[in-house]
Amino acid sequence: MLQKADPLRAFTTLVMAVVLAVLIGWILVVGKSVLMPIFIAIISVYVLLTATAALARVPLIGLLPEWALRGVVLAIFVLVLLLLASVLVGTAEQVMARLPVYQKNLTDMLESISTRFEIEEIPNLSTLIETLWGRINLQRIAAVGIGSVGSLAGVIFMAVIYSTFLMAERGGFARKIAAVLPQERASQAHMMVRDINRNIGEYLTVKTLVNVILGVMSFTVLKLFGVDFALFWAVLIGLLNYIPYVGSLLGVVFPVLLTLAQFGSIQTTVVVAILLTGAQMWVGNSLEPRMIGRRINMSPFVVLVSLALWSSLWGIPGAILAIPLTSMFAIILANFEGTRPIALLLAEDVQAVLQNGEEK
Known part of the structure; x- marks a missing residue:
């Protein structure tokens, strides 16, 4: 009788898991501004x-007490965010003022290319270029981008407030777990939080250093080539990484x-592109693997899927948070016997998940 009931139980569990996943996704979309x-x-x-x-x-x-060290780190964190916000706001105003110049430079460059290679002999090509370029409204595109930056600034402000209270209440979190859960469950919860703290904390700290x-x-x-808003682009490159x-x-x-757009020169643009790409390749293929190693145990396919999922839910902030959030869920799933197979599917190193499960 038990054997006959097992397929039904497995099917029921699968259906409930799908329903739960859909419900969580709906909550993440609806509660985006809060969550x-x-x-x-x-x-x-x-x-x-x-x-x-x-x-x-x-x-x-x-030698300072822990609360003082936390206060120093939090003050530095807030100061860095304020500096970044000032860079973003100041750059947005300058970009709006420079847009007509950029558009003129690009137009002159297109006309120069057409004249040099005698492309104007092709019927209506110059008219086509002029028509297509005239439809591109850089000021409107910039306004949308600046609005997105303003929205992101509000999210970051709320995140700073939440971070301050979380830092202040962290000390009592262990006592709350011990009071709510039985001894065995409390011990398991402590181990799970410890794993999340170690893996995510080390990954984000080292990743932040790499991005800096x-x-x-x-x-x-x-700056060497005199590109406008070099500090803004450097900050953006670090964040996008x-x-x-x-x-x-x-x-x-x-x-x-x-x-x-600034120089209207293909040669200068190619050199800048090569140097920036070289820096990205050195960091991505040499520096980052040595410093980060395997702190995040997820397969490349899972990384891509999580990136697509979180970016579709929350846009660029979701893409930035994709790896830490998915890793947190994977660690939580690995701590329970019923959901450990899902964690195995997400992992790149299966033996590490199995070993951690045996230790628990």
Whole structure:
């Protein structure tokens, strides 16, 4: 009788899992404005706590009490965000003022190419170029982009508020788990939180350091060639590098297009593109693998799927948060026997998941 009931139970479990997944997806879409700052705050706290632990190992500074170290790290975090916000706002105003110049440079470049290669002999080609280019409204595109930046600034502001309270209440989290759950469950929950803290915290901290290095290299290249808004593009390149695979490509495309619009020179644009791509390749193929290693145990296919899923739900912020959030879910799934097979499907190193399961 039990054997006959097992297929029905498995089917029921599968149906409930699908329904739960659809429900969670619906909640993530509907509650985007509320949930996104909370998730950003949680991810930020991992970086802040890891930075606090590193600061505690510094001579003299490490003698400070833990609450003081957290306060110093949080103050630096807020200061960095304010500086980034000032760069974004200041750059947005300058871009709007420079757009007519960029559009004229591109138009002159197209006319020069047409004259040099005698493309004007092709019937109506010059008229076609003029018609297509006239339909591109750079000011409207920039206005949409600036509006998106303003919306993102509001999300970041709420994330800072949430991060402050999470940092303050972190000490009582362990006591709450012990009070709510039985001893065995509380111990399992502590181990799960410990794994999440270690994996996500180390990954985000090292990834942030890698992105800062990439941003400095990109800033040096852009400043060397006199590209407008070099600091803004360097910050954008560093932020986009949180997005696996796609982010590095976008990080090069945007400043390269601006270089073309600013100078109207294909030669300069090609050189800038080669140098920025070289920096991305060195960081992605040499520096990042050595520093990050296998802190995030997910297969490349799962990384792409999670990137597509979270970006479709929350746009660019979702793409940036895709890897940490998916990794958190994978660790949670690996801690329960019933959901461990799903964690095995998500993992790149299956033995690591099985070993952690046996330890628990």
